[in-house]
Amino acid sequence: QVQLVESGGGLVQAGGSRRLSCAASGRTFSYYAMGWFRQAPGKEREFVAAISTRGVSTYYADSVKGRFTLSRDNAKNMVFLQMNSLKPEDTAVYYCAAANRYPSTLLRDFTSWGQGTQVTVSS
Numbered sequence: 001q002v003q004l005v006e007s008g009g010g011l012v013q014a015g016g017s018r019r020l021s022c023a024a025s026g027r028t029f030s031y032y033a034m035g036w037f038r039q040a041p042g043k044e045r046e047f048v049a050a051i052s053t054r055g056v057s058t059y060y061a062d063s064v065k066g067r068f069t070l071s072r073d074n075a076k077n078m079v080f081l082q083m084n085s086l087k088p089e090d091t092a093v094y095y096c097a098a099a100n101r102y103p104s105t106l107l108r109d110f111t112s113w114g115q116g117t118q119v120t121v122s123s
Contacts, residue, residue: 001112002026004096009117016086018119022079022096030054030074033102035110036081038092038119045095047105049081059103064090086121093118 008020022034035050049060049070058070069082079096094117097110104110 002029002032002098004098004112004114006094006096006114006117009094009119011120011122012086014086014088014121014123016121017082017084018086020081020083020094020096020117020119022081022114024077024079024098026077029077029098032098032100032112033104034070034072034079035097035099035104036070036079037095037097037107037110038090039095039116040089040092043092045107048094050099050103050105051079052102057102059105061105083119086119088121088123091119091121 003025005023012018036048037045039045051058051070055072067085072079096114098112099110101109
């Protein structure tokens with residue numbers, strides 16, 4: 001398994017941008033597909049985006065497609081979620097996660113999770 005730590009959350013106005021980072025520990029980082037999920041108050045955790053092990057392929061939820069971009073740097077054990085044109089409905093705790101399969105949108109396929117970072121989008 002890998003240990004994951006998210007950063008970059010905060011308060012942003014609607015229409016603005018935010019970049020989330022996820023730092024991974026462990027020499028096996030490049031073996032994992034990586035993803036982001038989010039959870040708003042009172043709602044279930046939902047899939048946001050995923051990226052293949054070498055970063056060649058990405059997959060997005062319809063709600064963020066065209067606005068969010070997921071990338072990774074295997075040399076630095078980092079994953080980045082660039083979020084543009086943010087909306088109030090994007091407000092949530094965002095979680096970075098590692099998976100043994102790609103593509104997958106299922107929580108059960110993601111075996112390692114970070115602690116989450118809060119993103120709040122004001123209208």
